Amino acid sequence: MKAIKEKHSLLMRWTHWVNFPILTIMIWSGMLIYWSNDVYNITIFGHTYFKFFPQGFYDYFHFSKRLSEGMAFHFLFMWFFALNGIVYVLYTIISGSWRELLPERKSFKEAWLVLLHDLHIRKMAPPQNKYNAAQRIAYTAIIVMGFGSLITGLAIYKPVQFATITWLCGGYHLARILHFALTIGYVFFFLIHIVQVVLAGWNNFRSVISGFEIVNEEPKALTPSTPAEDGK
Amino acid sequence: MENNKKPKKELTIDQKIKRRNFISFGVFGVMGIAAWKGWQWLYTAPKEVAGVTAGAKAPLRRALNKTELAMRNFFSNNHLVKTYPKSMAAKNVRHNSDIGVKGGFVIEDWKLQVIKHTGEVLNITIEQIKALPKTEIVYDFKCVEGWDQIQYWGGLKMIDFMEHFGLAEETTVDYMGLMTPDKAYQVGLDMPSAIHPQTILAYEMNGKPIPMNHGAPLRLIIPVKYGIKNLKRIGSITFSNTRPPDYWARSGYDYYSGL
Numbered sequence: 001m002k003a004i005k006e007k008h009s010l011l012m013r014w015t016h017w018v019n020f021p022i023l024t025i026m027i028w029s030g031m032l033i034y035w036s037n038d039v040y041n042i043t044i045f046g047h048t049y050f051k052f053f054p055q056g057f058y059d060y061f062h063f064s065k066r067l068s069e070g071m072a073f074h075f076l077f078m079w080f081f082a083l084n085g086i087v088y089v090l091y092t093i094i095s096g097s098w099r100e101l102l103p104e105r106k107s108f109k110e111a112w113l114v115l116l117h118d119l120h121i122r123k124m125a126p127p128q129n130k131y132n133a134a135q136r137i138a139y140t141a142i143i144v145m146g147f148g149s150l151i152t153g154l155a156i157y158k159p160v161q162f163a164t165i166t167w168l169c170g171g172y173h174l175a176r177i178l179h180f181a182l183t184i185g186y187v188f189f190f191l192i193h194i195v196q197v198v199l200a201g202w203n204n205f206r207s208v209i210s211g212f213e214i215v216n217e218e219p220k221a222l223t224p225s226t227p228a229e230d231g232k
Numbered sequence: 233m234e235n236n237k238k239p240k241k242e243l244t245i246d247q248k249i250k251r252r253n254f255i256s257f258g259v260f261g262v263m264g265i266a267a268w269k270g271w272q273w274l275y276t277a278p279k280e281v282a283g284v285t286a287g288a289k290a291p292l293r294r295a296l297n298k299t300e301l302a303m304r305n306f307f308s309n310n311h312l313v314k315t316y317p318k319s320m321a322a323k324n325v326r327h328n329s330d331i332g333v334k335g336g337f338v339i340e341d342w343k344l345q346v347i348k349h350t351g352e353v354l355n356i357t358i359e360q361i362k363a364l365p366k367t368e369i370v371y372d373f374k375c376v377e378g379w380d381q382i383q384y385w386g387g388l389k390m391i392d393f394m395e396h397f398g399l400a401e402e403t404t405v406d407y408m409g410l411m412t413p414d415k416a417y418q419v420g421l422d423m424p425s426a427i428h429p430q431t432i433l434a435y436e437m438n439g440k441p442i443p444m445n446h447g448a449p450l451r452l453i454i455p456v457k458y459g460i461k462n463l464k465r466i467g468s469i470t471f472s473n474t475r476p477p478d479y480w481a482r483s484g485y486d487y488y489s490g491l
Contacts, residue, residue, distance in 0.1 A: 075296065211252070
């Protein structure tokens with residue numbers, strides 16, 4: 001029989017969808033800022049494999065020569081990004097839904113099984129509640145990353161007034177590198193997230209908008225077993 | 233009390249699903265459109281009316297100014313910029329721009345013009361400034377573009393300068409304005425940043441007189457601000473309760489630009 005199974009709380013759905021455009025704007029405006037000092041690259045043993053970013057990339061997205069504009073957008077939307085994140089984290093703590101989110105001890109082992117299952121190497125996925133082991137790790141990591149972006153952002157935004165934060169981030173240079181690396185991390189998270197959402201299907205996707213999933217509940221047994229029978 | 237309404241029938245599962253989907257997706261769609269419209273409004277917002285600041289979209293300039301007010305709460309004279317040993321200072325000090333220090337300048341004729349808010353004008357020579365106790369600083373100079381460099385500067389502390397030349401009263405106004413002799417480059421500073429203990433009227437770089445392209449004979453070194461506020465070759469200093477002209481604030485940059 002068809003039944004409604006509650007999945008995502010209203011607040012989780014709101015903060016998720018509010019975060020999406022805000023983070024997009026933060027990444028976009030961050031790119032406008034990064035362009036003016038685009039010094040990062042991947043160099044191993046003197047050979048540069050990739051430069052962040054190729055000129056064609058800047059040209060395609062019109063990222064060049066827009067530093068002041070990027071800063072103006074970045075320093076407005078940072079407030080919304082922080083606020084939305086704080087609301088979500090507070091809600092998750094107070095409501096107790098952190099229990100479904102934070103990785104458990106077994107999650108780190110199980111996450112591999114989930115991965116093998118997703119890659120069609122293993123038939124069975126480990127049993128799960130709201131989130132599977134890999135999701136617990138990924139969705140907790142993304143919150144930690146968001147917090148990391150705020151902290152490293154503050155470290156490079158006000159390195160004098162918030163000198164302690166800059167020091168905690170390992171200095172101005174490392175803070176900027178981390179801030180950049182976290183952004184690259186979001187992009188990879190997003191790509192995998194989209195693939196997973198598509199693969200998981202409509203029922204799953206709808207639950208992040210409507211809050212519920214439709215499940216097929218088996219009709220309850222009419223004659224439940226009694227302790228007497230069990231004890232035979 | 234009479235109840236004329238029909239007793240409500242309990243909705244079937246399918247009806248419940250339909251109803252909840254309708255509401256959720258309806259709200260989702262409406263909010264999505266609202267967000268898109270809001271973004272379009274912001275992205276196509278007209279530029280601010282050009283004044284002391286210019287070049288930014290009007291709503292974004294308002295946001296920058298509001299953010300400045302929030303961030304000013306964290307400013308303190310006790311928050312000092314980290315300093316380094318002289319050995320770490322760059323030998324080749326990065327040179328980014330020549331606005332305000334282009335040719336046609338006779339260094340021998342230079343005098344610092346200080347215009348008090350009462351209108352009284354002081355003309356101060358470089359010898360008068362060099363005669364006062366020198367302060368040196370080796371710190372990480374930060375550019376708004378994102379690069380930074382450890383640099384070694386020496387000169388007269390701004391607060392010492394103010395006290396020595398009888399300008400203590402000027403520190404009670406809100407802003408200090410500095411301009412190059414050719415008036416091509418200007419900087420406006422909130423007074424707390426201007427008289428921060430590490431703000432220096434510098435006449436030495438790496439222990440030698442400042443070269444022409446770095447703002448000889450006297451330039452501003454203000455470590456609590458981005459490089460754009462570190463005006464080269466000071467021609468005049470003014471005081472006011474309104475924002476003085478500022479070169480980069482007219483090109484869409486934040487007026488405060490504090491670190």
